[in-house]
């Protein structure tokens with residue numbers, strides 16, 4: 484494909500923590516062209532189109548709905564709050580275009596409808612990617628702890644500081660842990676075991692999720708530690724078999740990961756993910772597309788099961 488991949492963004496602004504403007508810049512850095520946006524209504528879409536056009540330095544059109552936008556692009560980016568993802572996914576599927584959707588794919592209560600949507604993408608071999616960028620951090624972990632490359636992965640843990648309380652604190656970060664587990668170990672079909680959400684109370688400001696994932700190398704222990712954190716800098720760390728790296732954010736969102744005194748620079752993982760998605764639009768890869776469908780479907784099942792798991796403390 485010689486012409487740039489045409490991108491449409493549903494939810495292109497940043498009212499709370501949305502990544503729309505950054506996804507737009509990443510898409511253009513990857514050689515794509517953001518041509519249009521849609522929002523919660525035509526007025527908000529027009530405002531977002533104006534703001535994004537100024538940021539990107541070229542006109543961006545506002546569309547009346549996600550469906551109208553999807554019909555005019557090659558890739559629909561769904562960057563709205565999670566409750567509105569289903570509408571964006573349905574628009575991309577109805578228009579028959581590829582879709583990059585923010586995490587979580589949908590809120591847990593919409594899992595059934597989401598499975599049908601994912602099956603729809605799969606039936607048409609249409610690209611569907613969830614914006615889970617943490618696997619792109621793994622090379623830094625292996626650079627800082629080279630011996631990990633020759634060890635089976637037995638334990639994965641992540642710590643994050645989402646700006647939410649209660650179960651949304653868990654829901655916000657869970658896709659990142661699950662996608663990292665999938666990137667590290669070949670998962671065996673079957674349910675998660677030993678599921679535990681430490682605190683299901685609606686005002687919880689700390690929480691811990693534990694589960695055991697069946698993999699071809701044996702059971703893998705996965706843990707998520709979350710702490711309510713209303714503003715940046717938010718803590719973020721990743722550990723494999725007890726070897727931990729912590730994120731450090733520098734000026735201009737330059738990223739480094741630290742293991743004690745040792746540091747490893749990382750190119751923005753979200754840029755890396757968007758680059759890969761734009762490339763898959765340019766040079767379709769059926770095998771990769773089908774693998775992504777399987778991963779997303781598996782994550783949906785895990786996500787729903789974990790958020791429904793019994794807590795140690797009652798809600």
Ligand SMILES: NC(=O)c1ccc[n+]([C@@H]2O[C@H](COP(=O)([O-])OP(=O)(O)OC[C@H]3O[C@@H](n4cnc5c(N)ncnc54)[C@H](OP(=O)(O)O)[C@@H]3O)[C@@H](O)[C@H]2O)c1
Nearest residue numbers: 494495496497498499500501522523527563564565567585
């Ligand atoms: N991958 C990551 O690491 C990462 C990091 C941060 C956030 N996220 C994800 O990004 C998503 C958005 O974050 P957020 O919830 O904080 O978003 P937000 O900033 O509140 O909103 C993002 C954009 O969506 C628009 N919007 C809101 N409701 C809409 C609707 N019903 N229909 C169409 N557009 C709508 C907003 O427009 P208005 O101007 O009209 O409000 C805004 O332009 C979430 O899924 C979140 O999990 C991912």
